Amino acid sequence: MLEVDDKVLADIRRGFSIPAQPSLLLKLQKIMAEDEPDLNVLADVISQDVAVASIILKTINSPHYGLSRSISDIHKSVHYIGLNGIYSLVTNILIKSSFEQKDCSIALEGFWDNATHIANTCVHIGQSLKQSVSRDKLFSLGLFHDCGIPVMAMKYSDYNDTYELAYYDQTKTLPMIEDETFGVSHATIGYYVASSWRLPKDICQLILSHHDRGFLKLKGSCDENFYYAILKLAENIVHNHKHFRDAADWPYIQEMVFTLLDIDDDDYKDYFEDTETFHSA
Numbered sequence: 001m002l003e004v005d006d007k008v009l010a011d012i013r014r015g016f017s018i019p020a021q022p023s024l025l026l027k028l029q030k031i032m033a034e035d036e037p038d039l040n041v042l043a044d045v046i047s048q049d050v051a052v053a054s055i056i057l058k059t060i061n062s063p064h065y066g067l068s069r070s071i072s073d074i075h076k077s078v079h080y081i082g083l084n085g086i087y088s089l090v091t092n093i094l095i096k097s098s099f100e101q102k103d104c105s106i107a108l109e110g111f112w113d114n115a116t117h118i119a120n121t122c123v124h125i126g127q128s129l130k131q132s133v134s135r136d137k138l139f140s141l142g143l144f145h146d147c148g149i150p151v152m153a154m155k156y157s158d159y160n161d162t163y164e165l166a167y168y169d170q171t172k173t174l175p176m177i178e179d180e181t182f183g184v185s186h187a188t189i190g191y192y193v194a195s196s197w198r199l200p201k202d203i204c205q206l207i208l209s210h211h212d213r214g215f216l217k218l219k220g221s222c223d224e225n226f227y228y229a230i231l232k233l234a235e236n237i238v239h240n241h242k243h244f245r246d247a248a249d250w251p252y253i254q255e256m257v258f259t260l261l262d263i264d265d266d267d268y269k270d271y272f273e274d275t276e277t278f279h280s281a
Helices: 006-015 023-032 039-047 050-060 074-081 083-097 108-128 135-144 148-155 159-168 174-182 186-196 201-209 222-243 250-261 265-274 276-280
Strands: none
Touching: 006 186, 023 039, 023 083, 039 050, 039 074, 039 083, 050 074, 050 083, 074 083, 083 108, 083 135, 108 135, 108 148, 108 222, 108 265, 135 186, 135 201, 135 222, 148 159, 148 186, 159 174, 174 186, 186 201, 201 222, 222 250, 222 265, 265 276
């Protein structure tokens, strides 16, 4: 299993512009960790951040929710969306707002749209499987798994050239090509970001290892293998929606993913059709 030593983390801290964890997310994480999270307390915390609260109100009044009349109260919005939904929505808002396009050499709107599609697809797949999985973990894993990419794109003006190279040369993983070019990979930086934002340790480890094509061959945690398999399945489905071809890692891991998740080609086609709306939304 991949590991990151303290020197590498220190180099990342000094050399890259890493977004600090918003205090709002830390407060929400503490509430979510309680035995019985209180939605009213959650709403009180969110209402203190005007920017986030306004986006939530805009979201719930969008056609996606199809309400017969508009909602202007954040407490009503939180109760309507629910605990898991509001946590996922706020996390999504905060990570996207932590990066500014003017400092970044890739198109951030498209990048985060893609990450959100993968996160939603992870949740959809997880809910259909027999094994119990955490919806919050799946969403966080899908949303954050590539979060090191915009960090690298903020530092390197030519980062997109490397990204394009990895797209066409599928014999090497993206982190391999990044390491050869820059001496560091988005997986390592993503691990640092996720750790800084106090995501669960197993999710941080998966972010570090998500391009490891031999991950499922290791004798690791069954739960981590399961989350890895769901992420890679979701990643490939979204990649096919966007590019009409498999993701670079998929041919190396498909059989292992299908076996672990106990699915077949017909199940894959169902997932693909079910999630088309995520990509077109």
